[in-house]
Amino acid sequence: MATEPKNKVSRRELLKGGIAGAVVAGVAVGGIAEYQILGIKPSSTTSTVTNTSTVTATTTATTTQTVTVNIPDVTAAIAATPTTVNVGDVVTFTATPGAGTSPYTFTIDCGDGTTLTANGTHAYSAGGKYVALLTVTDTKGKKGMATVAITVNAGTTAPVQVPVTSKVITLNVNGVSQTLSVPANWSLLETLRLKLNLFSVKEGCSLGECGACTVIVDGKAVNSCQILAIEAEGKKIVTLEGVSDYGNNLHALQTAFMTRQAAQCGYCAPGFIMSAKALLDANPKPAWADIQEAISGNLCTCGNYKKIMQAIGDVGGVS
Ligand code: FES
Numbered sequence: 201m202a203t204e205p206k207n208k209v210s211r212r213e214l215l216k217g218g219i220a221g222a223v224v225a226g227v228a229v230g231g232i233a234e235y236q237i238l239g240i241k242p243s244s245t246t247s248t249v250t251n252t253s254t255v256t257a258t259t260t261a262t263t264t265q266t267v268t269v270n271i272p273d274v275t276a277a278i279a280a281t282p283t284t285v286n287v288g289d290v291v292t293f294t295a296t297p298g299a300g301t302s303p304y305t306f307t308i309d310c311g312d313g314t315t316l317t318a319n320g321t322h323a324y325s326a327g328g329k330y331v332a333l334l335t336v337t338d339t340k341g342k343k344g345m346a347t348v349a350i351t352v353n354a355g356t357t358a359p360v361q362v363p364v365t366s367k368v369i370t371l372n373v374n375g376v377s378q379t380l381s382v383p384a385n386w387s388l389l390e391t392l393r394l395k396l397n398l399f400s401v402k403e404g405c406s407l408g409e410c411g412a413c414t415v416i417v418d419g420k421a422v423n424s425c426q427i428l429a430i431e432a433e434g435k436k437i438v439t440l441e442g443v444s445d446y447g448n449n450l451h452a453l454q455t456a457f458m459t460r461q462a463a464q465c466g467y468c469a470p471g472f473i474m475s476a477k478a479l480l481d482a483n484p485k486p487a488w489a490d491i492q493e494a495i496s497g498n499l500c501t502c503g504n505y506k507k508i509m510q511a512i513g514d515v516g517g518v519s
């Protein structure tokens with residue numbers, strides 16, 4: 201019996217785990233659908249393991265500048281160096297008086313609330329746009345101004361790799377105890393597929409809503425995407441590969457699925473068969489309502505429910 205009733209999930213999400221090739225309508229033998237029912241991995245299948253989490257961190261910023269001079273009666277210019285700095289770096293301001301109107305007094309307003317009384321240095325502590333304003337006053341009280349437009353970028357984000365702690369566990373899968381090291385945050389689904397190459401276990405929604413990842417744990421149908429591998433230690437886990445002794449002895453449900461053509465694309469078939477097997481192991485003579493409840497957590501986006509029900513009913517002796 202499934203662990204809980206499930207809701208619908210979009211086809212895009214359901215299929216995001218990916219199946220190679222196209223949908224083969226109605227194919228029961230010799231295609232993708234057959235592979236899904238048998239649960240035998242293709243020899244060419246490979247997998248890639250990525251064991252990282254991503255967080256963001258603020259990096260450096262840059263400053264660029266342009267210089268303008270606009271003095272009607274008193275000439276002066278202001279410049280800032282270097283032209284590229286990081287937040288917190290020191291910017292040097294240089295004020296240059298014009299000819300013929302000295303002596304001057306200088307005031308440099310750095311644009312962020314701080315002021316220099318003459319040439320000097322300043323460090324910007326945050327990103328943003330500033331106008332450093334130089335005010336030049338001559339002995340007669342006339343004023344002139346020069347400005348430097350400064351942009352301090354807020355910075356960009358960059359991924360930082362954070363290692364995930366791994367743990368050595370022993371899993372009993374299809375009757376065999378296997379000791380392996382898995383990241384502590386890996387689901388049983390990820391572990392079965394990526395560590396043990398048991399590709400009958402499908403990833404659909406990873407939200408506990410589609411049932412594509414159904415396996416049997418201690419006799420009950422469980423969405424393997426919803427439990428951690430480390431939580432499954434000490435329990436008896438069965439996948440579709442184990443149901444048929446890795447294709448050597450087909451289970452009656454597998455035969456019935458092929459006979460009834462209950463797998464259209466076949467992506468959902470392993471999950472349905474595992475839910476049905478958990479039911480029939482506990483209740484070999486179910487009623488239609490029992491079958492409906494048992495597979496209520498499994499979705500078939502091909503809409504092949506009638507044939508799926510018939511296949512399970514054949515094995516359960518329901519007509
Ligand atoms: S992948 Fe959909 S329920 Fe697990």
Ligand code: FES
Binds near residue numbers: 499
């Ligand atoms: S046969 Fe395609 S999703 Fe069920």
